[in-house]
Amino acid sequence: MIGAQDQSYPEIREAVRRLCADFPGDYWQRLDRDRAYPTEFVRALTEAGFLSVLIPEAYGGSGLGLQAATAVLEEIHRSGCNGGACHAQMYTMGTVLKHGSPVQKQKYLPKVASGEIRLQAFGVTEPTAGTDTTRIRTFAKRVGDTYVVNGQKIWISRAEHSDLMVLLCRTTPREECAKPSDGMSVLLVDMREAVGKGLTIRPIRTMLNHATTELFFDDLEVPAENLVGEEGKGFRYILSGMNAERVLIASECIGDGRFFIDRAAAYAKDRSVFGRPIAENQGVQFPIARAHVQLSAAAEMVDKAARMFDEGLPCGTEANMAKMLASEASWYAADMCVQTHGGFGFAEEYDIERKFRETRLYQVAPISTNLILSHVATHVLGLPKSF
Amino acid sequence: MKVLVPVKRVIDYNVKPRVKMDGSGVDLANVKMSMNPFDEIAVEEAIRLKEKGVATEIVAVSIGEAKAQETLRTALAMGADRAILIVSETEVEPLGVAKLLAKVVAEEAPGLVILGKQAIDDDSNQTGQMLAALTGRPQGTFASKVEVEGDTVKVTREVDGGLETVSLKTPAIITTDLRLNEPRYASLPNIMKAKSKPLAQKTPADYGVDVTPRLKTLKVSEPPKRQAGIKVADVDELAAKLKALGVAA
Ligand SMILES: Cc1cc2nc3c(=O)[nH]c(=O)nc-3n(C[C@H](O)[C@H](O)[C@H](O)COP(=O)(O)OP(=O)(O)OC[C@H]3O[C@@H](n4cnc5c(N)ncnc54)[C@H](O)[C@@H]3O)c2cc1C
Numbered sequence: 001m002i003g004a005q006d007q008s009y010p011e012i013r014e015a016v017r018r019l020c021a022d023f024p025g026d027y028w029q030r031l032d033r034d035r036a037y038p039t040e041f042v043r044a045l046t047e048a049g050f051l052s053v054l055i056p057e058a059y060g061g062s063g064l065g066l067q068a069a070t071a072v073l074e075e076i077h078r079s080g081c082n083g084g085a086c087h088a089q090m091y092t093m094g095t096v097l098k099h100g101s102p103v104q105k106q107k108y109l110p111k112v113a114s115g116e117i118r119l120q121a122f123g124v125t126e127p128t129a130g131t132d133t134t135r136i137r138t139f140a141k142r143v144g145d146t147y148v149v150n151g152q153k154i155w156i157s158r159a160e161h162s163d164l165m166v167l168l169c170r171t172t173p174r175e176e177c178a179k180p181s182d183g184m185s186v187l188l189v190d191m192r193e194a195v196g197k198g199l200t201i202r203p204i205r206t207m208l209n210h211a212t213t214e215l216f217f218d219d220l221e222v223p224a225e226n227l228v229g230e231e232g233k234g235f236r237y238i239l240s241g242m243n244a245e246r247v248l249i250a251s252e253c254i255g256d257g258r259f260f261i262d263r264a265a266a267y268a269k270d271r272s273v274f275g276r277p278i279a280e281n282q283g284v285q286f287p288i289a290r291a292h293v294q295l296s297a298a299a300e301m302v303d304k305a306a307r308m309f310d311e312g313l314p315c316g317t318e319a320n321m322a323k324m325l326a327s328e329a330s331w332y333a334a335d336m337c338v339q340t341h342g343g344f345g346f347a348e349e350y351d352i353e354r355k356f357r358e359t360r361l362y363q364v365a366p367i368s369t370n371l372i373l374s375h376v377a378t379h380v381l382g383l384p385k386s387f
Numbered sequence: 388m389k390v391l392v393p394v395k396r397v398i399d400y401n402v403k404p405r406v407k408m409d410g411s412g413v414d415l416a417n418v419k420m421s422m423n424p425f426d427e428i429a430v431e432e433a434i435r436l437k438e439k440g441v442a443t444e445i446v447a448v449s450i451g452e453a454k455a456q457e458t459l460r461t462a463l464a465m466g467a468d469r470a471i472l473i474v475s476e477t478e479v480e481p482l483g484v485a486k487l488l489a490k491v492v493a494e495e496a497p498g499l500v501i502l503g504k505q506a507i508d509d510d511s512n513q514t515g516q517m518l519a520a521l522t523g524r525p526q527g528t529f530a531s532k533v534e535v536e537g538d539t540v541k542v543t544r545e546v547d548g549g550l551e552t553v554s555l556k557t558p559a560i561i562t563t564d565l566r567l568n569e570p571r572y573a574s575l576p577n578i579m580k581a582k583s584k585p586l587a588q589k590t591p592a593d594y595g596v597d598v599t600p601r602l603k604t605l606k607v608s609e610p611p612k613r614q615a616g617i618k619v620a621d622v623d624e625l626a627a628k629l630k631a632l633g634v635a636a
Pocket of ligand 1: 121122123124125126129130131132154155156157158206210212361364365366367368369370371374387
């Protein structure tokens, strides 16, 4: 089954599928068992230029929009692979591209495009602040030509597989700011130099293979030239990057959903019980059909958000809604796929249980469903703020 | 030296083929299609020859339905310079393909034609050999290594007993085996460039070749289903079972 023929970027999708075919289920099962990083897969994607899709041609990328990037990630996930190990290499550079100095752009972007520098760690979340980002406590104190950073981050993915990290920290205490969202700044941390000299990375074992970690900062010195944009405006800088992240994660959910639907439909036609394929029972068909209906609607929203982003329109609400719809549609599809497979859905070699665990993440990260609903309630519908 | 690489659009090697209800052939409706894997190897070899400065231009050619354009675009995205599509909505048998390729060879005068040793859909393994016969060119089939020196090309062949090396005078015909190389992935920048590379559309009539099938498919059937096996606890039980089945004394 290939599905809709009018999909965007057919030639990109075809090439991504071809690459992914060389990384079949047993490759991911092996990594999953050892919680190991998919180094070979990431290298193949990097060398083929799929991770530099959003970087302008002047800096060595392909200069394509978010719509092309969603095609890449959707196909990766539809193939049964997972982009989580490297999707951030696509968009984390956006903060440097949009708000960095010409010197920073020249210094980093060409090497990010070639893959020589991995810029795929994004440090925002903290154990005590949670989703309430303005309450982060990691503090960067300016001392001469350096910032001295102290604090802690949690759930920072790919920190061990990244050369640079975009770090959000306070540079002015919250109490001293006019608005809670003021007084935060973005620093580029060179992980190669920082580890062992004020930065400790501790991996967290989770229910999925996501290379996520905890970070401890203890008088870490970061050169002041690594400040992105102006001091105190960091929160605004990362917000614009978050729209891209949400749309791209949503496209991964769409890919996951299609994976589950492809697999469930194929299995239902193949599996005979009571002397006939289980697919002949409407009780089996309808959940598959429902998954397809829900996913198709979510995919439209993802396309819309990506298009708006590419046209430079404000799309925070659309990006949020796309992420929510897509993550719920993929989760429904995941659950349906396990049910369709019966006991075999639990067997590692079918990849269903792995993808089931993987796709669950996206209702929580990078932003949880409740926070999206709260955004829509207060910012779109004008309902009273609850926090 | 120009290199001509014929490529075929076939059912994807990861897809489990299903036979049509009426047994007339494999059901290709809504099935994922891709470039024949041996042809991918052929394209890769041509690109490597170009990177070494041996080949100057790579021309990909496909004979098949209009959708074979996608396969040619893949060849262009990998690194071919231009493409020729000879459209036939009915199946063209190996002899018809070889005749058409012979015409293309006469027109393009390539120093080398590199083909896959067979297509994974019909497994005919005939086109390269027929093309060599029709053009009177030397052939090195089942190549696992290709080295061009001046106007000769040394081809290491995978034969039953091991490896055989033959030396051919160019222009020559080569067919690829699995171990010749590992094809590269089409890169994103090259995929975008491939969109503007030239792709000429032709028909068999343009070359004056009659491609009417000469063979009739009587019946296509699926291989018999593999029966479920049984698990044995240890070697003793295995030996007992084999004895019971009469396969061991
Ligand atoms: C595998 C993984 C990878 C991650 N990678 C990164 C990364 O690379 N970088 C990074 O910075 N972060 C990362 N995160 C963190 C992620 O963005 C957060 O976990 C997520 O935003 C939720 O924050 P929290 O865990 O602090 O939950 P909390 O804020 O503690 O929320 C807990 C629950 O309460 C709900 N809730 C909270 N407040 C309200 C309210 N006012 N009204 C209604 N409901 C509410 C939330 O929706 C949620 O369901 C990752 C997380 C995971 C699990």
